[in-house]
Amino acid sequence: MIFDVIERSLRQPNCLIPVEALLGNCDGSRMPDVLSERLTLAIGQRVAEACPTGAFSIEEREGRPCLRLSYGECIACGRCVDVGEGAVVTAKQFTRCGLMKEELVRRWDLDGHAEITPVPSNPDVVRGQIHSLFGKALNIRELDAGSCNGCEAEISALTNPYYDLERFGIHFVASPKHADMLLVTGPVTRNMVGAVRATYEAVPAPRLVVAVGACGCSGGIFAGSHAVVGAVDAVIPVDGYVPGCPPTPAMLVTGILEVLRRRVAK
């Protein structure tokens, strides 16, 4: 019987997704994108009003109104797409994973119909570096600081035969003492603060911390709750953020890769 399972499994077609197809892929994440040529002041205001977490907001820069989108706060509810009259759409590509918090923010000049934030690094440039980055082993310890388990479900998917992180030498380890990187999900709850700090302290330096999901990046929908302390960076230092609610496995791969890339570039 046990061999039947193995045999059946071996007969299955290979479903591994090549890493090139994962970078920037955000299918199923519902993250928003803005088409600046269609953007108007009225649409910007409506979008900011519809956003439940304040990820979209209107601000003044050098006397001109501009639309601000902070992906770290976005719970991908799609309300902006509903009211955006085609100027706000569901993203087809999403590369703002694993960046620093300020790089998760985009701004559009509402008078000039143009984006005024730098475009993130092109995944094509990164592609050549993948092998050198992933050639070495990386041990990751996942830490749930109070999430709803949506991010856990997607992180567990990283080890399935479609994504198979092990192929890059990336392992999920049981002890923080064996880890190089902490992947932290959820808003940090009052009841988890102590455990989050202790886990961070147990990871030997040099260590990397990646905050995962809207809650990990900003507190998400739970920001301001009496039982929640805040985002991950309210408790421990963070080296990169992966937004999304929850981020898809492809976004997590993109994010982990980007944090490593920046680390190597240093």
Place this chain on the structure above:
Amino acid sequence: MTHEETKSTPGRMDKNHAAELAITLPPTKDGALARLVTLFASLGPNRKKLIHYVFDAGEPNYQEIVLPSDGPIRSISLRVPAAAWYERELHDQYGVEVAGHPDLRPLVFHENWPDGVYPMVDAVEGVPWSNRVYYFLEVQGEGVAEVAVGPVHAGIIEPGHFRFSVVGDTVLNLELRHFYTHKGTEKLFEGSSLTEGTMIAESVSGDNCFAHAVAYSQAVENACSTGVPPRASAIRLIGLELERLVSHISDVGGLCTDVGFSVAAAYAMRVKESLLQASAQCCGTRYWRTITVPGGLRANLDSGKLLDLSREVADAAREFSNLAHLILTTPSIQSRFETAGVLRSDVARDLAVVGPVARSSGIDLDVRRDHPYGYYDSVQFEVPVTHYGDVMARAKIRIEEAAISARLIQELARALPAGDVLLPIHSQGEVQGTSAVESPRGELYYWLEALDGRLTRCHIKSPSFQNWPAIPFAVVGNVIADFPLINKSFNLSYSGCDR
């Protein structure tokens, strides 16, 4: 041996029978006590506390008893052990004094929360940090050792603490300490609009987000006396059954992981992922987040795409059923699954356990059949029940249910009603609504109250909150190394329990 019987605790109240308010426990038709569904409080006029007891007496409608209370209430935990955690939660969140409760230690709030601050009643800005004491039950005697596990576990799991007392490998007692992921969710609902509430409901337990979203939406529809277009209802059924299918496949894979059968586990995870990707193709979201809102669905889904999804479901179900058959006939798996973690039927009944766990311990209970909602009136399905109560029984029940869910999805995808999917919601004045859904983990019950379109209270009875107290009873007497397996076979959500 229960926690409750062993020793008095600091929170214990003096017995003062005269002053306490109590309810009469409703019976079922055959004279047994009705099953407790949930127990919670709300604030009535003049912020007077109202205690709500919800029972299932075997009728299509749930029975709700409301007890207005300014003073102490009489605990029902000794007669209805299922009420024990609910009464502790009342005490923590509302400061309700529960007289005669055998164990009133803090449940939801840990050492860091100050005594005397009740977030559902008091202001919660800037609550100071505290360092109060918490006592675990100590098992004494020669050779008894304590093993503390968590809150941070080895693996990609949610946080929670388990305190085992063992002699050698055998577990004598297991005490749970949860609520590490308590996020004050029920409080967050207060003041949000009826449509915004869906997003909070979706974040109660991420892997069951669709069941939560539907249960919440139905409660709002119930409060506003709005119907849902048949097409929306039917698509919700597809989503709910898909969520069950995904969850059950994932659980069986998880059980294989926990006995070291990694090939089968990887196989199950592959089947699961194929369904998630098919969902993303069909409706743009892997876990059916943001699909439903009060009144129906946010956007119509394409019938052709739903048919594509149902074809993927057919493939996945066929593969899974073959795989499951092989797993269950593998002798080394049988020897690990059989007789491990038995939850006796009487214990399950006392603790009012729900979902696949109840159905594996001889309790014939399924909200879809007993309290039909949405489109479930219009479809035919069986409810598998078995009485062994061990890991094998829980695995088999899930495998059978997965096949039924897959069949329902395929049947409905071929015969979807046409038409719109959203009706407007109008809410004026004070309204109350309830709803129940059979989530993959069991009965999910929402109770909400709104004033002029803004929520004033939303209570969530989560199946995990109900089932967690049963785990120690299934674990005691087993070897400690079987704990992960037994725990996985219950598949409880920490976040759903802690909220």
